[in-house]
Amino acid sequence: MKSFKQPFYGWWIVGAGGIVQWYTSAIFWRGFQAFVPPILETFGWSRGVMGAAISLQRGESGMISPFVGVILDKYGPRKAMAFGVLLTGGGFVYMSQMQSLWQFYLAIGLLTLGMSFGTFIVFVVTVANWFVRKRARALATLMSFSAVGGITLPILVASIDTFGWREVLLACGIGFWLIGFPATLVMRKRPEDYGMVPDGGPDDDLVNGKANRAGRIREQAITMRQAIKLRFFWQLAIVTSLGQLVSSTNLFHFAALLDYGMTAALAAAAAGAVAIGDLSGRAGIAVIGDRFDKRKMLTTAMIMQTIGVAGLAGINAEVFGVNLGLWPLPLFVVFFGLGFGSSIPLRLSILGDYFGRTSYGSIVGLTSSVNALFGAAGPALVGFIYDGTDSYRLGFTTLAVMLVISIPLALGLEPAGRVAAKARQLTRRNYRERNRFESSK
Numbered sequence: 175m176k177s178f179k180q181p182f183y184g185w186w187i188v189g190a191g192g193i194v195q196w197y198t199s200a201i202f203w204r205g206f207q208a209f210v211p212p213i214l215e216t217f218g219w220s221r222g223v224m225g226a227a228i229s230l231q232r233g234e235s236g237m238i239s240p241f242v243g244v245i246l247d248k249y250g251p252r253k254a255m256a257f258g259v260l261l262t263g264g265g266f267v268y269m270s271q272m273q274s275l276w277q278f279y280l281a282i283g284l285l286t287l288g289m290s291f292g293t294f295i296v297f298v299v300t301v302a303n304w305f306v307r308k309r310a311r312a313l314a315t316l317m318s319f320s321a322v323g324g325i326t327l328p329i330l331v332a333s334i335d336t337f338g339w340r341e342v343l344l345a346c347g348i349g350f351w352l353i354g355f356p357a358t359l360v361m362r363k364r365p366e367d368y369g370m371v372p373d374g375g376p377d378d379d380l381v382n383g384k385a386n387r388a389g390r391i392r393e394q395a396i397t398m399r400q401a402i403k404l405r406f407f408w409q410l411a412i413v414t415s416l417g418q419l420v421s422s423t424n425l426f427h428f429a430a431l432l433d434y435g436m437t438a439a440l441a442a443a444a445a446g447a448v449a450i451g452d453l454s455g456r457a458g459i460a461v462i463g464d465r466f467d468k469r470k471m472l473t474t475a476m477i478m479q480t481i482g483v484a485g486l487a488g489i490n491a492e493v494f495g496v497n498l499g500l501w502p503l504p505l506f507v508v509f510f511g512l513g514f515g516s517s518i519p520l521r522l523s524i525l526g527d528y529f530g531r532t533s534y535g536s537i538v539g540l541t542s543s544v545n546a547l548f549g550a551a552g553p554a555l556v557g558f559i560y561d562g563t564d565s566y567r568l569g570f571t572t573l574a575v576m577l578v579i580s581i582p583l584a585l586g587l588e589p590a591g592r593v594a595a596k597a598r599q600l601t602r603r604n605y606r607e608r609n610r611f612e613s614s615k
Contacts, residue, residue, distance in 0.1 A: 182374030183365070184304030188312055190360035191297030192319030197353050198293050199323025200330065201266070201346040202285065204449060207428040208330045208442070212339040219275060221426070222557040227282050238290040239546065243539020246299045250363035258292020259354030261285075266347030270340045292354060295542060296361070299535040302526045303364045306372040309526045310463030314456050314519035321453035321515055327428075327446035331438070364531075396529040396597045398536040403600055406528065406593045409583055411541050414521045415548035416580040417476065420483055420573045421514050422549035423556045424448075427486070430566035434490045444507055451511020458512075459519045468524050473584040475517040480577045482510025487570035528590050 199205065210224060245254055265284030272278050297316055305312040333342050365372055401407045427448070431441035455475070463471070485505025491498050522538070529537050556569035 182304075183362070183368070183370065184301065184312065184372075184374065186360055187297075187304060187362065188301055188316050190357040191301065192316050194293060194354055194357050195297060195316060196319040196323045197350065198262075198289065199320040200326045201323075201350075202289070203320065204323055204424060205327060205330045207425050207445065208327060208334055209339050209343070210425060210429055211432070212334055213278075216339075217275070220557075220561055221429070222554070222561040223275065224425075224553075224557060226554050226557065227279055238287065239295060239542035240536065240539040242290050242295050243299065243535035243537070243542075246296065246363075246535040246539075247533060251296045251300045251361040252358055254291045255296045255358045255361055256292075256355065258288045258290065258296070259351065259358065260292075261288030262292050263347045263350040263354065264288070266343050266350060268347075270343035270347065295535070295538060298522050298538055300361055300363070302522070302534050302538075303531055304372060306526075306531075308373050308464060310468070310519060310523035311460045313522045313526075314458075314460035314463055317515075317519045317522075318453055318456040318460065320518075321449050321456050321511075323449070325446055325449045325453070327449070328439075328442045331428075331442045396532070396594070398533040398540060400597045400600055401529055401533070401537050402540070404593060404596055406588050406596075407537075407541075409587060410521065410524065411544040413472070413476065413580045413584045413587075414517070414541065415545045416577055417479060417514065417517050418545040419548040419552045420479060420577055422552040423570070423573065425553050426556050426560075426566060426569075430486065430570065431489070433566050436489075444503060447507045448511040451508050452515035453511075455512040455515025455517075456519055459516050459523075463519060463523060468520050468527070469584065469587045469589075472517060472520045472524065472587070473581060475513045475520060476577065476580040476584050478509040478513030479517065480513075480574055480581070482506050482508070482513055483570055483574040483577060485509065487567050487574055491567060528593050 213219075214221070214224060242254065261284055265281050265288055268284060269278065269281035272281055298313065301312050301316050302309060330342070362368060365374075396404075424445075428441055428445045431444055432438065436444065459471070482505060485502040485507075488498050488502035489500060489506065491502070521541075525537055525541065526534060552573070555572070556566060559569040559572070560566050
């Protein structure tokens with residue numbers, strides 16, 4: 175009789191982090207769009223003001239991310255996450271009691287600082303430290319929880335209609351504490367610190383005699399100082415930043431669908447259904463992400479996102495005198511979700527495959543900072559275009575055109591071996607220059 179085999183501890187980290195990711199997505203990343211119409215109705219603020227607040231959140235998050243990455247590389251995830259959970263829950267509670275615009279901006283600031291330390295980067299860096307061969311699978315599984323959060327959007331809309339947006343925000347803050355603090359106890363920095371190895375042991379495929387390509391990946395050890403001198407780093411950062419420019423505007427998806435003439439129930443269902451494609455994209459990468467060329471898969475993801483945003487802009491649009499009606503709606507629901515969902519674990523696993531675990535937290539933090547600069551521009555751009563045109567259509571059309579640029583950039587990314595060779599050349603060059611300088615003293 176075989177004894178029960180305990181799952182590798184890294185999967186417990188994926189599960190605990192995933193639950194917090196799901197909840198954060200359900201109430202903020204994807205769910206906060208449900209709060210936008212009632213808050214605007216209560217205070218009479220413009221879309222531009224609301225978009226600027228979310229842009230501020232993205233920008234502040236970008237400035238904080240590099241510091242979070244350095245702290246995680248040096249001290250580990252537990253204390254950082256506990257601090258973040260405390261602030262995030264408090265931010266929601268404070269927002270539920272706000273009475274003016276400056277209080278809303280302060281609440282957004284608290285949420286930004288809290289989520290920077292208590293959610294996404296903490297889990298990504300920790301999971302990447304526990305997996306090497308199965309990194310894409312683990313990160314895609316972790317990110318899949320976020321997509322599930324979007325499916326609950328209709329429930330959140332119904333809750334706000336029943337209880338009011340203040341009461342629901344208060345419940346969201348308390349719920350974050352109840353879920354987040356227990357999850358901090360599961361977080362651990364590296365498997366080697368606890369007598370384990372990444373992935374839990376030898377590759378099963380290699381044990382069975384199969385030469386799985388993922389099992390032959392040699393882990394790189396490139397520092398952040400080396401990474402920022404490589405063209406690959408900045409090219410990938412621009413690709414993912416253009417995606418962030420578009421994805422950050424999900425705050426206005428629900429409102430845009432209402433603006434296009436859809437009922438609240440249908441708009442909530444459509445915006446929530448995007449999460450199904452999102453989940454499918456992330457789950458698909460969990461299955462195939464370690465088996466195929468991630469650069470080609472990332473290119474495909476950017477193409478799908480472009481089609482999806484164009485679909486959103488085309489709903490009930492007049493083109494050459496013909497009303498497109500709801501025909502573009504499936505393009506938005508299916509392709510935007512699939513493209514965005516698959517791009518997230520792909521970019522995170524690409525960073526791990528190319529640069530290794532040595533400075534992974536710092537590199538992810540810096541990449542997130544670049545992404546945030548673009549992400550900050552998205553909501554403000556769409557919001558202010560709406561204020562000027564009284565429509566969301568031109569804003570999303572503009573984003574679709576801009577996203578096209580990411581496709582050739584993603585396709586032209588260099589292979590990992592070439593990037594590693596360039597990093598070694600940089601190291602040798604710096605070593606020679608340092609010796610030359612010291613010998614000339």
